[in-house]
Amino acid sequence: MVKRLMRGELIEEITARVLDGRFPPDTRINEVHLANELGVSRTPLREALIGLADRGLLVAAPGRGFLVAPFDPQEARRLYPLVAELEALALRWTSPLELASLPDALDRISDEIADTCDLPAADDRWHALLTSRCDNPHLLRMIEQTKPLLKRYETAYFGGRDRVAESVAEHREIAAALRAGDLPGASALLVRNWVKALAYLKGS
Secondary structure (H helix, E strand, O other), X not given: OOOOOOHHHHHHHHHHHHHOOOOOOOOEOOHHHHHHHHOOOHXXXXXXXXXXXXXXXXXXXXXXXXXXXXXXXXXXXXXXXXXXXXXXXXXXXXXXXXXXXXXXXXXXXXXHHHHHOOHHHHHHHHHHHHHOOOOOHHHHHHHHHHHHHHHOOHHHHOOOHHHHHHHHHHHHHHHHHHXXXXXXXXXXXXXXXXXXXXXXXXXX
């Protein structure tokens, strides 16, 4: 029996398919096929698609339904600095007591990346942990909704042992700054970590 998905689960499922390439850029979402595959009616599926169009992951095309948003280098150039500033703000809005417990946990994830060279998934966990202690749910929601737009570009960014080593070193610098109580320094290093990614985008 097919599990019936709620709207939030539908959004997560469709987002995952866009991010891993099952729904490539510029392709049309076949609503009838997808509704049947997921075991849902067209109404909740369409609500989820509208929600993803509002977030920019899909495009509502008159007469064609919903398309996966195309790749746009200009969008990437806007998104990386935006996410950098949002995460740095979440870091600055985290209490010192909460920050004190972060560096060791962050370094454990960095060790995992260094050992496995599996950067994307562990990098997601690292950044999620870094901002997880911020008690501003509105800011965290903005980060959660914006980052999937950026993640589509990271297959062009993440890759190669050199980039893994560089990212691990940058993460360790941020953790070290937090351990030393240097929040402004950690925030500046975090912004640099994100913005430097633009140099690795193909065609940038």
